[in-house]
Amino acid sequence: MKAITITEESEPLQLVEVDKPEISEDQCLIKLSASALNRRDQWIREGMYPGIQFGTILGSDGCGIVEEGPAEWKGKKIIINPNVDWGNNPDVQSASYSVLGMPTNGTLAEYIKVPIHRLHEKPAHLSDAEAAALPLAALTAFRATIKKGLSNQGKRVLVTGAGGGVSQFAIAFAIASGAQVYVTSGSEEKIDRLKEMGVKEGFNYKNEKWEREASKHGGFDAIIDSAGGNQLNNYLKMIKPAGRIVMYGSTTGHPEKLDVFRLFWSQAQIMGSTMGSDDEFKEMLEWVNEYQIFPTIDKTFDLEDYIQAFDRFKDPDSVGKIVIDFRS
Known part of the structure; x- marks a missing residue:
């Protein structure tokens, strides 16, 4: 073979x-x-x-x-x-x-x-x-978005790097959960395409002040991220009190520094996530079938x-x- x-x-x-x-x-x-x-x-x-x-x-x-x-x-x-x-x-x-x-x-x-x-x-x-x-991408996204990010009705969820396979599933699961979904991307074309799929708003991370525009939307209950790097401090500026920053990757490496004061004062949680258990795989498939996720x-x-x-x-x-x- x-x-x-x-x-x-x-x-x-x-x-x-x-x-x-x-x-x-x-x-x-x-x-x-x-x-x-x-x-x-x-x-x-x-x-x-x-x-x-x-x-x-x-x-x-x-x-x-x-x-x-x-x-x-x-x-x-x-x-x-x-x-x-x-x-x-x-x-x-x-x-x-x-x-x-x-x-x-x-x-x-x-x-x-x-x-x-x-x-x-x-x-x-x-x-x-x-x-x-x-299998791999949907399970990773389901655990990060639903199980750890606690995306559900009425929550505001930001999914970063919206062109990747995992982030596409994270968007789909968050929308299925009833959340208001926002994204970041380096492409206006991708952002426009995602708005047609139900995303509320998108922000171009190539714009140095994109986080200010994002913060105008009232903050996010959860941020689902695979980039890491120095953007982490931007996430701490826009996460709501007691919000969750869920990281399933680090494509841009380690942050040079961390705004620890903002982290503890906001009661925010930075959470790691990778793949998911066998039970979560079954639950992920139930969501895919129930909500007809493609x-x-x-x-x-x-x-x-x-x-x-x-x-x-x-x-x-x-x-x-x-x-x-x-x-x-």
Whole structure:
């Protein structure tokens, strides 16, 4: 079968032929129809991810059909929960936690074997490509926005960096919760597009005084952020008393300083979040089904065009998830 692996070659991504997996009694063999890329896949390509093991098949998100396994699953369209050993504590992952695609072989292959308890039926209203876009990004967004940000009716929620796959889901979940949703982006075109989707207002972070404009809206109950860096002090200026700043990434690095006085005087909470438990994965899918949530798909690529698919991460115009379709 064909699979995208990480190697030590000058172009670390290689499409290679590997053996089709053989399953044990507690596993299923999935013939994948689509797999979505995540930023971590690109970081692995760039050598910026810890514990890289060469020869590993990348990819955490996948939709496909059960080709081998128990009768009650065989022939069903499914998506895969990419969590590996979250553990028993719902508040934090275990020390041995990982996700599919590093160090465990992932979904950027024609077939994958997974434990039966990782399977969930594909939401009926989604195409295979849309369903493949769900697992990693939607789970991360659901935990950050709903479980930690406590987004609900009447709350004002700011989602930063609105072009990314996780932020697109965070916007969708926040709107579904009944919150008034605001966004930041470096593109006026993206902001206008998101307003058509139900976002109340957007702010261009390339404008040095964007936080002043944002603060005019009365402050935010929650800010859902993946950037980190020096913007953190701006968030502290616009968070409402006792509000929550939920951070699921740090693409701009560490802040040079932190306005600790503003932090403690506002009673604000700065909270870390990553992925989510198996129970939250189930709850996330319930929301997707109940509110008929659709992923934003940026572009779909054929398997042979995998380099172009990964390079799409470098394009500032990309919005939403990048998907590889195995069916062509």
